Amino acid sequence: MAYLxxxxxxxKLEINSDIFSRGVDDIVTKEELERLLASKKQLRIKLGIDxxxxxxxxxxAAPLWKIRALQDAGHKAVIILGEFTxxxxxxxxxxxxxxxLTPAMIRRNAAALKKQxxxxxxxxxxxxxxxxxxxxxxxxxxxDFLNLCSMVTHSRLIExxxxxxxxxxxxxIAMTELLYPILQGYDSVAIKNDITIIGxxxxxxxxxxxxxxxxxxxxxxxxxxxxxxxxxDGGPKMSKSLGNYIALNDTPEDKFGKAMRLLDPLIIxxxxxxxxxxxxxxxxxxxxxxxxMNPRDAKLIFAEKLVERYHGEQAALRAREQFLAVFSNxxxxxxxxxxxxxxxxxxxxxxxxxxxxxxSDARRLLKQGGVEMDGKRINEKTAKIEKKSGMILRVGxxxxxxxxxx
Numbered sequence: 322m323a324y325l326x327x328x329x330x331x332x333k334l335e336i337n338s339d340i341f342s343r344g345v346d347d348i349v350t351k352e353e354l355e356r357l358l359a360s361k362k363q364l365r366i367k368l369g370i371d372x373x374x375x376x377x378x379x380x381x382a383a384p385l386w387k388i389r390a391l392q393d394a395g396h397k398a399v400i401i402l403g404e405f406t407x408x409x410x411x412x413x414x415x416x417x418x419x420x421x422l423t424p425a426m427i428r429r430n431a432a433a434l435k436k437q438x439x440x441x442x443x444x445x446x447x448x449x450x451x452x453x454x455x456x457x458x459x460x461x462x463x464x465d466f467l468n469l470c471s472m473v474t475h476s477r478l479i480e481x482x483x484x485x486x487x488x489x490x491x492x493x494i495a496m497t498e499l500l501y502p503i504l505q506g507y508d509s510v511a512i513k514n515d516i517t518i519i520g521x522x523x524x525x526x527x528x529x530x531x532x533x534x535x536x537x538x539x540x541x542x543x544x545x546x547x548x549x550x551x552x553x554d555g556g557p558k559m560s561k562s563l564g565n566y567i568a569l570n571d572t573p574e575d576k577f578g579k580a581m582r583l584l585d586p587l588i589i590x591x592x593x594x595x596x597x598x599x600x601x602x603x604x605x606x607x608x609x610x611x612x613x614m615n616p617r618d619a620k621l622i623f624a625e626k627l628v629e630r631y632h633g634e635q636a637a638l639r640a641r642e643q644f645l646a647v648f649s650n651x652x653x654x655x656x657x658x659x660x661x662x663x664x665x666x667x668x669x670x671x672x673x674x675x676x677x678x679x680x681s682d683a684r685r686l687l688k689q690g691g692v693e694m695d696g697k698r699i700n701e702k703t704a705k706i707e708k709k710s711g712m713i714l715r716v717g718x719x720x721x722x723x724x725x726x727x
Contacts, residue, residue, distance in 0.1 A: 336354060354516070365512065366397065369401045372408055398442055406458070469507060475530075550587065596623065667694075
């Protein structure tokens with residue numbers, strides 16, 4: 322990890338520091354945040370995590386790095402796993418009701434997410450709490466929930482843009498989705514947080530946190546909203562289903578390779594939001610790009626600094642060297658993982674090596690023509706291959722495996 326853990330007393334942070342300006346979209350309200358920072362108490366910083374997936378990506382990590390900086394100043398991260406609300410499905414940004422996960426799926430996802438939080442956050446008790454909102458929502462009695470709902474009007478809930486859009490298109494809105502902001506808002510009451518750091522798409526929900534805190538005689542949380550960038554392909558924000566993301570669990574080499582896929586117009590925004598390169602250096606890179614710098618050189622800087630942030634300088638240098646060797650000189654990576662496989666069918670091999678998530682996904686990869694065995698391209702019409710341990714499987718430009726047949 323690029324960040325080193327250290328013990329620190331309470332440190333005063335200024336409102337104009339990078340934590341509260343770089344990559345920040347808005348603060349509600351700056352005056353309240355300034356008062357909190359000027360106080361001598363340990364602040365409670367809330368971040369809610371949806372348990373619909375077991376993976377975090379660098380988009381999720383943007384608020385985590387802000388929280389880490391606050392931890393290093395002496396404050397406490399309070400991470401809320403949406404165990405209860407995940408069963409409903411956050412409607413944010415969705416134009417259709419989402420499928421509901423089983424409790425077992427949510428528990429598996431939660432274990433994976435908690436491990437990944439440790440890649441960035443301090444996890445000692447003085448600076449970290451990990452809570453599930455099932456603690457309070459699962460025990461809430463009917464009357465208490467109805468009392469909570471009575472504080473909110475239908476018109477306030479339905480004014481949400483996405484709901485208005487669905488109604489115009491004649492699409493359904495589940496009652497559970499309408500109630501989601503109420504449940505998320507009450508989380509702030511339950512943990513008595515002082516600040517929440519979120520993507521700007523969560524602002525509607527977190528205003529309910531301020532609303533309910535005041536109703537329950539608490540000081541309203543300050544809200545820091547962060548810019549949401551498009552995915553690597555320039556389309557919607559990072560999403561596992563779209564394949565346009567860089568996962569925290571990715572190897573240094575995979576992070577580097579994915580970073581090099583970045584569209585040219587996103588280089589500067591990604592440097593600002595997803596790395597810790599000083600702002601003056603980013604400004605210099607931006608000026609050089611306008612003066613004719615090859616965007617590939619700027620992406621090499623981004624990729625190296627991204628990997629360095631998560632894996633350290635040496636890993637970043639190795640990933641850069643490997644990328645240049647593979648993609649510039651057409652050489653194979655120095656290290657390729659060995660995978661035990663049992664089938665001679667290319668579709669099943671792709672699934673066994675986890676290069677494909679399903680047989681249909683494997684067929685898609687084969688049809689696209691990006692699969693090679695020992696340098697020979699195979700396609701969806703290839704029924705089987707000759708079993709020879711030591712064969713090199715290549716999928717796309719970046720993924721390799723040495724096959725060991727049993």
